[in-house]
Amino acid sequence: MNNEWQQQLQQHFGYGEFRPGQESIIKRVLAGKSVLGLMATGGGKSVTYQLPALLLPGITVVVSPLISLMVDQVQQLRTKRKIPAAYLNSTQEAAEAREVLQKIASGQCKLLYISPEKLQQPYVQQALKRATVSLFAIDEAHCISAWGHDFRTDYLRLPDTVKQLGNPPVLAVTATATTAVREEICSLFGIDRENVVVQTLNRANIAYDLAEVGGESERRQLTFDLIDQLAGPGIVYCSTRQAVEVLVAAYQLEGKRHVDGYHGGMNSMERMLIQTQFLAGELDVIIATNAFGMGIDKPDIRYVIHYQLPASLEAYSQEIGRIGRDGQPGYAMLLYSQDDIHLHQYMLDKEYPTPAQIQQFCQLYGAGAPPDPKALASIDMSEEMAAMLTFYTERALGKAQVSTTTEMANPVQDIWQETEKRKAVKQKKLAEMRSYVLTDRCLRKHLNQYFGESDLGFTRFCCSRCGLQRESYEGRQTALLQREVQNSWNLRQALDMLLPKK
Amino acid sequence: MNSQNSVAEERELLCAVALNAMLPLANERTLQAAYYILRGRKANQTLQDVHLYNLYPYYRMFPGFSKEDWDKIVATLFQNDYLQPCEGEGPSPKPTFLVTANGRQFAEHAYEKYGFAVWFAPFTRFDLAARIESFWQRLHLLVQTVSQLLGKDLGFVPVVMDKSVQQWVKEQVGPARLREAWEAGLSEELFRLWEPLQPQVQELLVAQLSGVSQVGKTLGQLAKQKQSSKVYLTLLFRYGLAASILRLSEEKQAFPLLSRLVVQENKLDPRLSDSAARTYALVQRGIHKAEIAAQRQVKESTVEDHLVEIALRCPEWDAADYLSSETRAAIMAASEQLQTSRLRLIKDRVGPTVSYLQIRLALARRQEESNE
Numbered sequence A: 001m002n003n004e005w006q007q008q009l010q011q012h013f014g015y016g017e018f019r020p021g022q023e024s025i026i027k028r029v030l031a032g033k034s035v036l037g038l039m040a041t042g043g044g045k046s047v048t049y050q051l052p053a054l055l056l057p058g059i060t061v062v063v064s065p066l067i068s069l070m071v072d073q074v075q076q077l078r079t080k081r082k083i084p085a086a087y088l089n090s091t092q093e094a095a096e097a098r099e100v101l102q103k104i105a106s107g108q109c110k111l112l113y114i115s116p117e118k119l120q121q122p123y124v125q126q127a128l129k130r131a132t133v134s135l136f137a138i139d140e141a142h143c144i145s146a147w148g149h150d151f152r153t154d155y156l157r158l159p160d161t162v163k164q165l166g167n168p169p170v171l172a173v174t175a176t177a178t179t180a181v182r183e184e185i186c187s188l189f190g191i192d193r194e195n196v197v198v199q200t201l202n203r204a205n206i207a208y209d210l211a212e213v214g215g216e217s218e219r220r221q222l223t224f225d226l227i228d229q230l231a232g233p234g235i236v237y238c239s240t241r242q243a244v245e246v247l248v249a250a251y252q253l254e255g256k257r258h259v260d261g262y263h264g265g266m267n268s269m270e271r272m273l274i275q276t277q278f279l280a281g282e283l284d285v286i287i288a289t290n291a292f293g294m295g296i297d298k299p300d301i302r303y304v305i306h307y308q309l310p311a312s313l314e315a316y317s318q319e320i321g322r323i324g325r326d327g328q329p330g331y332a333m334l335l336y337s338q339d340d341i342h343l344h345q346y347m348l349d350k351e352y353p354t355p356a357q358i359q360q361f362c363q364l365y366g367a368g369a370p371p372d373p374k375a376l377a378s379i380d381m382s383e384e385m386a387a388m389l390t391f392y393t394e395r396a397l398g399k400a401q402v403s404t405t406t407e408m409a410n411p412v413q414d415i416w417q418e419t420e421k422r423k424a425v426k427q428k429k430l431a432e433m434r435s436y437v438l439t440d441r442c443l444r445k446h447l448n449q450y451f452g453e454s455d456l457g458f459t460r461f462c463c464s465r466c467g468l469q470r471e472s473y474e475g476r477q478t479a480l481l482q483r484e485v486q487n488s489w490n491l492r493q494a495l496d497m498l499l500p501k502k
Numbered sequence B: 001m002n003s004q005n006s007v008a009e010e011r012e013l014l015c016a017v018a019l020n021a022m023l024p025l026a027n028e029r030t031l032q033a034a035y036y037i038l039r040g041r042k043a044n045q046t047l048q049d050v051h052l053y054n055l056y057p058y059y060r061m062f063p064g065f066s067k068e069d070w071d072k073i074v075a076t077l078f079q080n081d082y083l084q085p086c087e088g089e090g091p092s093p094k095p096t097f098l099v100t101a102n103g104r105q106f107a108e109h110a111y112e113k114y115g116f117a118v119w120f121a122p123f124t125r126f127d128l129a130a131r132i133e134s135f136w137q138r139l140h141l142l143v144q145t146v147s148q149l150l151g152k153d154l155g156f157v158p159v160v161m162d163k164s165v166q167q168w169v170k171e172q173v174g175p176a177r178l179r180e181a182w183e184a185g186l187s188e189e190l191f192r193l194w195e196p197l198q199p200q201v202q203e204l205l206v207a208q209l210s211g212v213s214q215v216g217k218t219l220g221q222l223a224k225q226k227q228s229s230k231v232y233l234t235l236l237f238r239y240g241l242a243a244s245i246l247r248l249s250e251e252k253q254a255f256p257l258l259s260r261l262v263v264q265e266n267k268l269d270p271r272l273s274d275s276a277a278r279t280y281a282l283v284q285r286g287i288h289k290a291e292i293a294a295q296r297q298v299k300e301s302t303v304e305d306h307l308v309e310i311a312l313r314c315p316e317w318d319a320a321d322y323l324s325s326e327t328r329a330a331i332m333a334a335s336e337q338l339q340t341s342r343l344r345l346i347k348d349r350v351g352p353t354v355s356y357l358q359i360r361l362a363l364a365r366r367q368e369e370s371n372e
Helices: A003-013 A022-030 A047-055 A067-079 A094-105 A122-131 A153-164 A179-189 A216-229 A241-254 A268-279 A313-320 A338-351 A355-367 A373-378 A383-402 A411-438 A443-450 A491-498 B003-025 B033-039 B044-052 B067-079 B101-113 B116-120 B128-150 B163-173 B176-194 B199-208 B219-225 B230-250 B258-262 B274-284 B289-296 B300-313 B325-338 B343-350 B356-371
Strands: A035-038 A059-063 A085-088 A111-114 A133-138 A170-174 A196-198 A206-212 A234-237 A259-262 A285-288 A303-306 A330-336 B083-086 B096-099
Touching: A003 A047, A022 A035, A022 A047, A022 A170, A022 A196, A035 A179, A047 A059, A047 A111, A047 A133, A047 A170, A059 A122, A067 A085, A067 A111, A085 A094, A094 A122, A122 A133, A122 A153, A133 A153, A153 A179, A153 A383, A170 A179, A206 A443, A216 A234, A216 A241, A216 A303, A216 A330, A241 A259, A241 A285, A259 A268, A268 A285, A303 A313, A313 A411, A313 A443, A338 A411, A355 A383, A355 A411, A373 A383, A383 A411, A411 A443, A491 B176, A491 B199, B003 B033, B003 B067, B003 B096, B003 B101, B003 B230, B033 B044, B033 B067, B044 B300, B044 B356, B067 B083, B096 B101, B101 B116, B116 B230, B128 B163, B128 B176, B128 B230, B128 B258, B163 B176, B176 B199, B176 B230, B176 B258, B199 B219, B199 B230, B219 B230, B230 B258, B274 B289, B274 B300, B289 B300, B300 B356, B325 B343, B325 B356, B343 B356
Parallel strands: A035 A170, A035 A196, A059 A111, A059 A133, A085 A111, A133 A170, A206 A330, A234 A285, A234 A303, A259 A285, A303 A330
Antiparallel strands: B083 B096
């Protein structure tokens, strides 16, 4: 290993050695190549752009779709790793964004995390051009692919942006990409086959379990038994905020472990406290929506229970990927029922527009683009759907402009075809998820094959189809209880504890 | 108390808070008015209601309230026969409501039982509700940072993500001398600040803070621990913060460190919305409302809204340019006689020469005086 890299790795990240795949990605990036890196969740993707950022002149841009993740990472970079990093997204106030832009333009920043839509703003691109972008990293790169489970229209503008910024090398990283998705990413960013670095996506230390449940009470009882018995820490994923709240309240009445809930509807301080308690070992289990887990640095998570069926194998593998990043054995349980599939189907139908809705939207759009919330409410359309339709409408209009026909064709049909294509992709994802729970062959094999992974090794048990003993993942210890509440409250003592004398 | 009881307490308290907030609004405002107040809506109508009906303690008490939450409470109030629907008066009546004798009794009983008088006492000023949140965020992050500094462990994740709060704390602990002052004096000042408070309030405040030796608890977790309800703890918590802010504002010398938390360095007048503050700057230079509207390129009616806001929140402003003392007296007399703050009714009484703006200014000023 190159000496300078080693030194930086040790100094900023506290590792003596690279994890598998990191070095070959970094080597290619530093040689100026565009690279696609596939690494399992928890495999250390972020180091592959953070380390080059330190070694390269200019600035490294990291496109990230999730604002909370962005904030967490920048926070960690600044405090733990002492790397000058910043972020830009739509939640910031104008003054704060201006400050960040000044820092960038004056070269005080090595890493900029940015949301894809913010990157489209001309003044942001100008500041970046002035700072010279030496690496363009795309986190969760599968979002660019219409075949991906997480397709984001904003990502489609990225290849253009790369050109705008003077064609810096691109590093696309993801943990969940099927073969079709890989090919799409490579062709969009001109990545050569030899610069695709694939780390094994097989998670040898995770054992896969499945159980079909008849009804809500069975589902709940099974989950509560598991929480009581399994050795923690663990995460229980639910599909909705409401399910989280109901489950937490019910478990807290009768359960043995320290459990609390986490979802996007809680205020940010509450979420931060719960998350910190979990990291500090004061909570055994978090019951959460998929809002929890991104960017959480907790290597000893021993199990993940899915209370309901996730919408795709990609989402599923991402969520269970948080198990056992320390390499120790862990356990993944997926509960499902026929109702889960119907529920997903229902949500899917609601997510995509009918031709009538597109018609209404186009009328609003024609009247004065883009429609405000009030107008949307009048046609009973969600903001998410409107954002999707705005994108496709703009694209349809753009096409109409370059075409030679003077009269614009009715765009509704075109747009509907596009959204139906998207819907069909999600439909397929749901079918894949369904086939996973219905298979009677090895779960590991089924999951890995889906991602084009042939390695099927495992450390303790493989899966419930191949046979596993759940008892081997059980354990008695529970979270350290905070000191028992003192009988007599003493303000002085409490403050001395909180603010120890120097 | 077991958890069943705390669920019951939660429900009772929500009804009690809602009903007490609604008492003065009966027959004058819609069912939604109290919802906007409890949620802390920033619209002028809501702000004026808070003033006119002296509902400061309720403003922004439950910022997370949804319309569904509110509808549930209102439904319970009707079911228990505490409220009755009522047609409004005037030419374009809006539906309003009446509080029944039953309801009045329940409201008073709960007010007594849960000690509202104590917990509401510090809320004598308009701006407290808005200041509570930023005060708590600053305090929380500051305590966490100083605690980590004292424990010599700086690899922590801040509990407060808000950038302006982080920036403020950075300014406080950045310079070495100031940092040392905080390290040496924070614990003692907090002790003196909170010592006079009820022990349960002290504990509630300290237990939510994070630092090198503890991760803060959420209000929900503390409610469980204390077998109390989250709503009740919310009352105590807001009381503790409001009392802290008042004391720090009044006794700056006694709290050289913590009083920094209540300094408002916003260049625009912090008592006002940004837009009204800009209007106020022009008003102070003697510019008339029509001209202000032209300069600022807003409607004159918007400037009038600002003037009312200024009258409400800036006691030093002399409204004589818009409201003579005679007109003012006439409006007050009409309001007294009719026992109402409703503009339409007052206007019908005082006649066409008096404008709505004048009535609104007069009512705003009356509130200001009753608070002195």
